[in-house]
Amino acid sequence: MKEAAWSVKGRWTDAERKVVMVTGANSGIGLALCTRLLAREPSLHLCLACRSTVRAEGARRELLAAHPGADVALLRVDVSDVESVYRAAQQIKQRYTRLDYLYLNAGIMPNPRINWSAYFSGLFSRNVVRMFSTGEGLLTQEDSVNEDGLQHVFTTNVFGHFILIRQLEDLLCHPDTPSQLVWTSSSNARASAFNASDPQHKKGCEPYSSSKYAVDLLSVVLNQQYNEKGLYSSVVCPGLVMTNMTYNILPAFFWTLILPIMWLIRMFTNTYTLSPKNGAEALVWLFGKKPVSLDPLVKYKSSTSGMGKNYVQADKMNVNLEDAERFFEYLIKLEAEMNEKYK
Numbered sequence: 001m002k003e004a005a006w007s008v009k010g011r012w013t014d015a016e017r018k019v020v021m022v023t024g025a026n027s028g029i030g031l032a033l034c035t036r037l038l039a040r041e042p043s044l045h046l047c048l049a050c051r052s053t054v055r056a057e058g059a060r061r062e063l064l065a066a067h068p069g070a071d072v073a074l075l076r077v078d079v080s081d082v083e084s085v086y087r088a089a090q091q092i093k094q095r096y097t098r099l100d101y102l103y104l105n106a107g108i109m110p111n112p113r114i115n116w117s118a119y120f121s122g123l124f125s126r127n128v129v130r131m132f133s134t135g136e137g138l139l140t141q142e143d144s145v146n147e148d149g150l151q152h153v154f155t156t157n158v159f160g161h162f163i164l165i166r167q168l169e170d171l172l173c174h175p176d177t178p179s180q181l182v183w184t185s186s187s188n189a190r191a192s193a194f195n196a197s198d199p200q201h202k203k204g205c206e207p208y209s210s211s212k213y214a215v216d217l218l219s220v221v222l223n224q225q226y227n228e229k230g231l232y233s234s235v236v237c238p239g240l241v242m243t244n245m246t247y248n249i250l251p252a253f254f255w256t257l258i259l260p261i262m263w264l265i266r267m268f269t270n271t272y273t274l275s276p277k278n279g280a281e282a283l284v285w286l287f288g289k290k291p292v293s294l295d296p297l298v299k300y301k302s303s304t305s306g307m308g309k310n311y312v313q314a315d316k317m318n319v320n321l322e323d324a325e326r327f328f329e330y331l332i333k334l335e336a337e338m339n340e341k342y343k
C-alpha cells in the first residue's frame, strides 16, 4: 500500500499483509465473504468496493463490530458505469502497489419473472432436480441500456469488472507472487442463453444466464492470457442463497413460508446453501489455495448437505472455447472504444 491515509486507524500496512478487494461487498454473499475472510485472516487489508457509500459504511461498521481490529477500507465504484470504473481504478492505483485477491462479486438480476408454466411442467419431468438446482428456463428478466448504450446486466455482471481488471493489470500481475481473480458466477450460466453474435444479450430475455456464461468464458480466456504474468482466474457458484437478489424474485415472506420445502430439496441437491455464510464457502475456500493447483475449466460450487455440512464441489464447465476467444476479442474492441471515450 502506498498512503498512510488508507491505513485505517492510523496503522501502516506492511508488505506481508494480503490486500483483498471485493466488489458488491455491502450485502449478501459479498458481505458474508468479508466476514469469513476476516475471521480466517484478521491481518488482511480488506477493501469494500461498493456503489453506495452509505451502504458500504454500514457494512464496514458491521465488520468492525465483529472484528474490532480489522483493517477495512472503502472504495466507491459503480460497475454498471464504465466511467466510474475508470475513476475507481485510478484511485486504487494511487492507494495500492498490489492486489492479492480481487473478488468480482457484484451482480444484478433486474425485474425477474418466473415462468410458471415451465415450472409446473418441469416438476413432472426427468429434469426436476436440475431445474431446482440451476433454475434453468424458469426465469426471465427485463434488461435496460446505460448511458454508454451498453446493456445493464452485461455491464454490471461482466464488462465493468473486465475494465477494472484491465486497468489494474500492473497491480495484479506479479509473476513471483501470483494474484487471484474470483468471479461469483452461477450454475444458472447456460451456453444456450449466450449468443456469440449478441454477447450483450440485447435480443434475448435471459440476460442473467447469458452474463454468467459470459463470465465463465472470460475466466477461461483470462487464464490463457494472464497465467504466465502471474494472474489466475476462477469461477464460483454460491448455490441458491437468500439475499436481496432472491428476495427480488419472490417476497421474503414466501421464501420463509417454503423454507421447510427448501430444506427438503437439500436432500436431493446440495446447491441450496440458503445462507450467505454457506454461499460464501467456495469463495473462502479459494482464498489461500495455490492458484496453480486450480483447474481453469472447473466451477467451484458452494454446497450444503442435507445435514447442513458445507463443502466445495468442483464441476467441470461445459464452455465453448471458440466462443470464449471470440468473446474476448469483442471485449477488447469494446474496451478500446471506452478507452477512447474516458481515458
Ligand SMILES: NC(=O)C1=CN([C@@H]2O[C@H](COP(=O)(O)OP(=O)(O)OC[C@H]3O[C@@H](n4cnc5c(N)ncnc54)[C@H](OP(=O)(O)O)[C@@H]3O)[C@@H](O)[C@H]2O)C=CC1
Residues within 6 Å of the ligand: 023, 024, 025, 026, 027, 028, 029, 030, 049, 050, 051, 052, 055, 077, 078, 079, 080, 081, 105, 106, 107, 108, 156, 184, 185, 186, 187, 237, 238, 239, 240, 241, 242, 243, 244, 245, 246
Ligand atoms: N443469491 C443467489 O442465489 C446467487 C447469487 N449469485 C451471485 O452472487 C453475487 C452476489 O449476489 P447476492 O449476494 O446474492 O445479492 P445482493 O443483491 O445481496 O448483492 C449484490 C451486491 O452487488 C452490488 N451491486 C449491484 N450492482 C452494482 C453496481 N452497479 N456497482 C457496484 N455494486 C453493485 C450490490 O450493491 P447494492 O447494495 O448497492 O445494490 C450488492 O452489494 C452476484 O453476482 C450474483 O449474481 C450467484 C448465484 C446464486
Ligand SMILES: CC(C)CCC[C@@H](C)[C@H]1CC[C@H]2C3=C(CC[C@]12C)[C@@]1(C)CCC(=O)[C@@H](C)[C@@H]1CC3
Residues within 6 Å of the ligand: 114, 131, 132, 133, 134, 135, 138, 139, 185, 186, 187, 188, 237, 239, 240, 246, 249, 250, 258, 261, 262
Ligand atoms: C423452491 C420452491 C418450492 C419454488 C421456487 C421456484 C423458483 C423461484 C426457484 C427454483 C430454483 C431457483 C434458483 C434460482 C432462483 C429461484 C429459483 C428459480 C437461481 C436462478 C437464483 C440465482 C442463481 O444464480 C442460481 C444459482 C439460482 C438457481 C436456482
